[in-house]
Amino acid sequence: MQHRRSSRAGVPRKRSMPAAMPARRCLVFHRLSGRYAFESCFSAPESQRNPFMTARLEVIVGPMFSGKTERLIARLHRAQYAKKRVRIIKPAHDTRTQGYIASRAVLPDGTTQVTDQLSAVMVHNEEDFWHVVHLNKFDVLAVDEAQFFPLDEPMRDSLGWFGRAIRRLLRERRDSSLRIIVAGLDMDFAEEPFGPIPGLLAIADSVEKLTGVCMICGSDAGYISHRLISDEKQLVVGDAGEYQVRCRSCYQPPRKHA
Numbered sequence: 309m310q311h312r313r314s315s316r317a318g319v320p321r322k323r324s325m326p327a328a329m330p331a332r333r334c335l336v337f338h339r340l341s342g343r344y345a346f347e348s349c350f351s352a353p354e355s356q357r358n359p360f361m362t363a364r365l366e367v368i369v370g371p372m373f374s375g376k377t378e379r380l381i382a383r384l385h386r387a388q389y390a391k392k393r394v395r396i397i398k399p400a401h402d403t404r405t406q407g408y409i410a411s412r413a414v415l416p417d418g419t420t421q422v423t424d425q426l427s428a429v430m431v432h433n434e435e436d437f438w439h440v441v442h443l444n445k446f447d448v449l450a451v452d453e454a455q456f457f458p459l460d461e462p463m464r465d466s467l468g469w470f471g472r473a474i475r476r477l478l479r480e481r482r483d484s485s486l487r488i489i490v491a492g493l494d495m496d497f498a499e500e501p502f503g504p505i506p507g508l509l510a511i512a513d514s515v516e517k518l519t520g521v522c523m524i525c526g527s528d529a530g531y532i533s534h535r536l537i538s539d540e541k542q543l544v545v546g547d548a549g550e551y552q553v554r555c556r557s558c559y560q561p562p563r564k565h566a
């Protein structure tokens with residue numbers, strides 16, 4: 309009896325959980341007993357929290373036609389298959405697809421064809437964002453074309469309202485299995501960092517940087533969306549007719565930015 313008592317000495321007594329607390333369980337390591345045990349995540353001290361139960365930010369970047377949305381949709385299909393609740397948003401500024409995100413293939417004649425799509429909520433501003441986030445529960449938040457969410461004017465930081473909202477959401481739900489997956493262009497047509505994406509890359513847990521096929525030389529090193537039309541504004545929503553994926557060798561910076 310004595311032996312049994314001493315071997316359990318390091319294991320804290322199970323406390324009854326208030327009804328309001330979610331019954332989520334984490335595998336917690338107890339140093340004194342040298343054993344693992346399932347416990348409520350909320351009762352585990354900071355040092356004993358399960359490192360696998362933490363909110364994550366994944367960012368997928370690359371030029372246009374590099375397969376960012378295709379990769380995003382593949383991750384979402386997988387999450388849905390695992391019975392995760394998925395919420396998808398995109399900036400209302402993107403007028404090419406309203407109410408859904410779509411992966412597209414570029415055909416030999418230069419036109420594009422939708423290969424897969426999922427419904428999305430269009431978000432105009434921060435108020436919209438928090439409304440969608442608080443609507444009902446979700447496990448995965450996906451954001452496509454996030455470069456269209458603007459930075460502050462005058463510039464306050466490299467995150468803008470959208471990046472700060474993502475950071476706040478990660479902090480609020482840090483001890484959960486929340487996944488936020490953001491896809492977008494990391495650079496604009498002039499090789500300038502684009503909107504909140506570079507700031508999000510800095511705070512991300514994982515980053516996937518894709519390349520496309522260079523439309524001039526055919527190499528797989530296409531890293532920028534070269535603009536074919538002469539417009540100096542950063543935000544020009546366009547498609548295969550207005551932009552071309554190019555590698556560093558084939559890219560020509562616009563005169564003002566050369």
Ligand SMILES: [Zn+2]
Nearest residue numbers: 522525555558
């Ligand atoms: Zn090239």
